[in-house]
Each structure stands twice: as structure tokens, then as C-alpha cells.
Amino acid sequence: MSAAQRLRVLLAGDRQADRVVPPTGFTVWLTVFTAAAMAFLAVFALALSLATGRLADRWSEALARTATVRISAPEGQMQAQVAAVMEILRTTPGIATARVLPEAEQRALLEPWFGPDLPVAQLPVPQLIEVTEDGAGYDAAGLRLRLAGEAPGAVFDDHTRWRRPLVRAAGRLRALGMISLGLIALATAAMITLSAKAALAANARVIAVLRLVGARDVYIARAFVRRFAGRALQGAGAGTALGMVAIAFLPEADAAGGFLTGLGFAGADWALPLLIPPAAAFVAFWATRAAALRVLREIT
Amino acid sequence: MIELENVAHSYGGGELLSDVSLKLVPGSFHFLTGPSGAGKTTLLKLCYGELLPTSGRVGLFGRDLRGMSRDDIARTRQRIGVVHQDCAFLDHLPLDENVALPLTVSGRAGLSEEGNLRELLAWVGLTARANALPPELSGGERQRAALARAVIMAPDVILADEPTGNVDWEMSQRLLTLLVELNKMGKAVLIATHDLALIRAAKAQVAARVLRIKDRRLHLAGAEL
Ligand SMILES: Nc1ncnc2c1ncn2[C@@H]1O[C@H](COP(=O)(O)OP(=O)(O)O)[C@@H](O)[C@H]1O
Numbered sequence: 001m002s003a004a005q006r007l008r009v010l011l012a013g014d015r016q017a018d019r020v021v022p023p024t025g026f027t028v029w030l031t032v033f034t035a036a037a038m039a040f041l042a043v044f045a046l047a048l049s050l051a052t053g054r055l056a057d058r059w060s061e062a063l064a065r066t067a068t069v070r071i072s073a074p075e076g077q078m079q080a081q082v083a084a085v086m087e088i089l090r091t092t093p094g095i096a097t098a099r100v101l102p103e104a105e106q107r108a109l110l111e112p113w114f115g116p117d118l119p120v121a122q123l124p125v126p127q128l129i130e131v132t133e134d135g136a137g138y139d140a141a142g143l144r145l146r147l148a149g150e151a152p153g154a155v156f157d158d159h160t161r162w163r164r165p166l167v168r169a170a171g172r173l174r175a176l177g178m179i180s181l182g183l184i185a186l187a188t189a190a191m192i193t194l195s196a197k198a199a200l201a202a203n204a205r206v207i208a209v210l211r212l213v214g215a216r217d218v219y220i221a222r223a224f225v226r227r228f229a230g231r232a233l234q235g236a237g238a239g240t241a242l243g244m245v246a247i248a249f250l251p252e253a254d255a256a257g258g259f260l261t262g263l264g265f266a267g268a269d270w271a272l273p274l275l276i277p278p279a280a281a282f283v284a285f286w287a288t289r290a291a292a293l294r295v296l297r298e299i300t
Numbered sequence: 301m302i303e304l305e306n307v308a309h310s311y312g313g314g315e316l317l318s319d320v321s322l323k324l325v326p327g328s329f330h331f332l333t334g335p336s337g338a339g340k341t342t343l344l345k346l347c348y349g350e351l352l353p354t355s356g357r358v359g360l361f362g363r364d365l366r367g368m369s370r371d372d373i374a375r376t377r378q379r380i381g382v383v384h385q386d387c388a389f390l391d392h393l394p395l396d397e398n399v400a401l402p403l404t405v406s407g408r409a410g411l412s413e414e415g416n417l418r419e420l421l422a423w424v425g426l427t428a429r430a431n432a433l434p435p436e437l438s439g440g441e442r443q444r445a446a447l448a449r450a451v452i453m454a455p456d457v458i459l460a461d462e463p464t465g466n467v468d469w470e471m472s473q474r475l476l477t478l479l480v481e482l483n484k485m486g487k488a489v490l491i492a493t494h495d496l497a498l499i500r501a502a503k504a505q506v507a508a509r510v511l512r513i514k515d516r517r518l519h520l521a522g523a524e525l
């Protein structure tokens with residue numbers, strides 16, 4: 001039997017086995033509440049991990065392949081330096097294309113900061129050259145040396161200076177999200193272990209009697225395990241649903257929002273939080289089972 | 301089926317039982333007597349593995365208790381019917397479910413056993429009390445129910461710890477007759493009691509041996525009864 005099947009059989013219930021243990025009262029509701037709260041948090045931790053993961057991918061993807069050369073030169077020398085730079089770039093192995101940005105594009109880049117009426121032509125605005133690398137990549141340090149030698153007004157910027165920390169931050173955030181998920185699972189296991197232990201202690205007499213009439217350990221453990229796993233599933237189901245609704249109704253931030261826009265689930269990612277309730281049931285299953293078997297080992 | 305060889309047991313202080321040897325074979329009928337506190341209950345617990353001997357060897361159905369896994373012990377208990385001195389019921393379940401508990405936990409509960417259960421309850425005179433909870437029963441009713449539970453699995457061995465302590469003479473005779481009948485079907489029976497009248501009544505029906513715990517040891521009594 002697969003784990004999923006086992007879980008289904010387990011939760012489908014054996015009324016008889018459930019009846020041999022009296023209702024476990026508040027400890028079970030503690031489990032429902034814990035599972036709900038933890039699932040709610042897990043939805044956000046998962047959203048954070050996925051969003052920062054996407055962000056890190058996007059940044060490294062988009063930024064890794066482009067670089068710019070910025071040329072500041074007196075009016076008369078601009079043409080010559082642009083030509084020299086273009087020649088260097090053309091002969092540098094690993095560079096796929098180099099394109100001198102036309103005035104209209106440069107204006108579009110500056111517009112958000114200076115408004116639409118900026119007379120670019122009359123200002124000493126540096127000329128930008130957009131460089132795309134091919135798959136193999138190029139030797140950035142060598143390129144800088146050559147540019148310094150032949151076009152002193154040219155500055156090569158491959159974006160690594162600000163790309164690296166961003167990608168690193170995004171990666172770190174993703175790791176934090178994953179760690180949070182792990183901590184949530186551990187905390188859930190700990191809480192369920194505590195409430196299972198309380199239930200087991202309250203039923204020490206019942207357990208002893210069952211053992212005396214010939215019940216095997218797994219039979220006794222199952223009566224508790226089913227109860228706690230079932231409640232964890234219910235609680236986590238409710239918590240996950242609430243978390244997903246909360247994420248779905250996060251206010252939209254526009255493109256400039258950058259990082260915040262991404263917090264949420266994209267497409268098929270919406271299926272991932274649905275794994276949280278079965279995961280909670282699984283954690284409850286093992287936590288309760290371990291607690292029950294530990295208690296049982298104390299009696300013959 | 302149950303075999304104790306030079307068994308000793310101590311709860312931590314001095315030895316309560318020393319050098320006890322006992323063999324329960326199919327068809328045997330034993331009484332176990334001794335003053336209160338002599339260790340009758342303790343000896344029975346050694347016989348179904350609730351207690352481990354501090355020295356010596358306990359064999360259950362040909363296997364050494366020490367070498368048995370927890371599941372082995374559980375399965376062995378399904379073959380040994382025990383009437384516990386305190387009855388050991390689940391107070392939240394009605395009487396009939398308590399009596400059927402050994403069937404339930406061994407996965408044998410079912411319609412085929414339903415008739416068996418009714419018959420057994422009628423035999424111990426508890427049909428009318430089938431839905432009562434254990435705390436609502438009198439001491440005698442509880443002991444009758446405990447005997448019914450001990451035999452419902454058709455065990456090979458029946459161990460009864462003062463099963464007639466709280467019942468009237470007539471009922472104790474009926475319980476005894478049930479045990480004697482089961483014994484004649486080949487089951488081994490061991491009854492701890494200090495009811496000498498019961499032992500005398502039994503001797504008229506069956507070849508019973510009487511064991512007595514005295515000075516921590518097990519003696520075969522006989523003539524004086
Ligand atoms: N779990 C225990 N721990 C310590 N002492 C015990 C325990 N159970 C019984 N005893 C002691 O062992 C002695 C024998 O008890 P028991 O076997 O119940 O005697 P009986 O059934 O013959 O009256 C008594 O003195 C009792 O107090």
C-alpha cells in the first residue's frame with residue numbers, strides 16, 4: 001500500500017477501534033487549532049519561497065545576459081569613440097550583439113526621471129551601447145582593459161555589481177521561506193506530540209486494559225493516531241483554505257512594486273498549498289504514533 | 301501450555317515468590333490458595349506475561365517469555381482467558397462491548413460472534429444488563445461479566461483471580477460449573493481463591509489439585525481439604 005492509500009484507509013475509520021478509546025476532549029481541539037494556524041502560516045511561507053524563487057530566476061536571467069557600455073566624451077570625439085568601442089565589442093569573443101541605443105530609446109529611458117520634453121540632443125548625455133553575450137560568456141576584465149586603452153571615455157557595466165546582491169538576497173529569502181516551512185512542520189509535530197501525550201496519559205488505564213485483553217501495540221496506537229491525524233487534516237484544511245483566500249485577495253501592486261507583486265502563487269503553483277493538509281496529517285500520524293508506541297513500551 | 305521453572309519474583313523489596321515451578325497442561329484444573337498478600341495475583345500475572353520473573357523461566361505455549369516480542373505476547377494473551385481481580389473493564393463502554401473486547405481488538409468481532417456473545421451473557425445471567433456501563437454494575441455482576449469476557453475467545457487456558465469473591469453461593473456454583481465444563485473440553489483452569497467451600501464443591505466434580513503459597517513457596521496441598 002502506498003502512503004496515500006494507508007492514510008485513506010486510516011482516516012476512513014474503523015468505528016469499533018475508535019470506540020475503545022473514550023473521546024479525548026480538548027486535546028483534540030488543540031490539535032485542530034494548531035494545525036489550522038500552522039497551515040495558515042505555511043501557506044505564506046510557501047508563497048514567499050515560490051515568489052522569491054521566481055524573482056531570483058528572473059533577475060539572474062534578465063540581467064545576466066545584458067551589459068552596457070556608457071561613453072562620455074566631448075562632442076567632437078563621441079563618434080570616434082563609439083566606433084572604436086563598437087569595433088572592440090565586435091572582435092571580443094563571447095559577445096553576441098552590440099547595439100548603439102538610438103536617441104529615441106535613450107529619451108524613453110530618461111523620461112521617467114526628467115519628463116517628456118527633455119532635449120537629449122542638447123545635453124551632454126552619455127551614449128549607451130547595449131551588449132548581449134552569447135551562451136559562452138566573455139572575459140569582462142579583459143574587455144575593460146581594452147576599452148580603457150582605446151576609448152578612455154567608455155565605462156563597461158555588466159550589472160554584476162548590483163545584480164549579485166539582489167540575486168543573493170532573493171536566494172536568501174527563498175531559503176528563509178524553506179526554513180520556515182521546516183520549522184512549521186517541526187512545531188506542528190511538537191504540539192501534536194504534546195497533545196497526544198496528554199491524551200495518552202489520560203487514557204493510561206484504557207491502554208493497560210486493551211493490552212491485557214490481547215490488543216497489539218499497533219491496534220492501540222491506531223486508535224489515537226487516527227484521531228489526531230484526522231483532526232490535523234481538518235484543521236490544516238481550514239487553515240490552508242483561509243491562507244489561500246488571503247493570498248488570492250492580496251491587493252495588486254503594479255509593475256513598479258517589483259518584489260511585492262510577486263508574492264502569491266502563479267499558475268500551477270496554486271496546487272502546491274493543497275499539499276499542506278496531507279502533510280499536516282502525515283506529521284500528526286508519525287508524531288502520535290511515536291508518542292503512543294513510547295507509552296506502550298512502558299507496559300508489558 | 302504454561303510452564304514456570306524455578307521462578308522468583310520481587311517488586312523491588314525482598315522476594316515475594318521464590319523457586320516456584322508450575323505446569324499447566326491441557327485438561328488440568330488447579331486451585332491456588334494462600335492468605336491475602338501471599339502473592340496469588342502476582343503468580344497469575346507471571347502466567348500471562350504482565351510481570352516478568354526476576355529469575356527463572358516462564359514458558360508460554362512452548363516459548364520462553366523473555367524471547368517473545370510484544371506482538372507475540374499480545375497473541376498469546378488471546379489464547380489465555382483471564383478473570384482479573386479488579387475486572388479491568390473500560391468504563392465508557394457498555395457491558396456487552398466490554399465482554400466482546402477481546403474479539404474486537406483481535407479483529408474477530410463480527411456477526412458470527414454475535415450469537416456467541418448473547419448466549420454467554422445469558423449464561424452468566426447478564427442479558428438484561430447488556431447495555432449498562434461497568435460502574436453501574438454490582439460487584440457480582442462485574443465478576444460474572446469478567447468471566448464471560450475471559451472465555452469469549454475460547455482460550456486454551458483460563459486464569460481466574462478470585463472470580464467468586466463477590467457473588468452469592470448459587471452464582472459461584474454456576475460459575476464453577478461453567479469452568480468445569482470448559483475444563484472437560486480440555487482447557488486448563490487455574491483459580492486463585494481462598495473460598496474453601498468452593499474448592500470442596502469443585503473436588504466433587506473434577507480432579508482438582510490445590511496449590512498453596514506459603515513462605516514465598518508453592519506447595520501442593522491435598523489431604524487437609
Ligand atoms: N505493583 C506492585 N508493586 C509493589 N508491591 C506490590 C505490587 N503488587 C502487589 N504488591 C505486593 O505484593 C504482595 C502480594 O500481592 P498479591 O500478589 O496481590 O497478593 P494476593 O493476590 O495473594 O493477595 C502484597 O504485599 C502487595 O502489597
Ligand SMILES: [Mg+2]
Pocket residue numbers: 340341342385461
Ligand atoms: Mg490478589
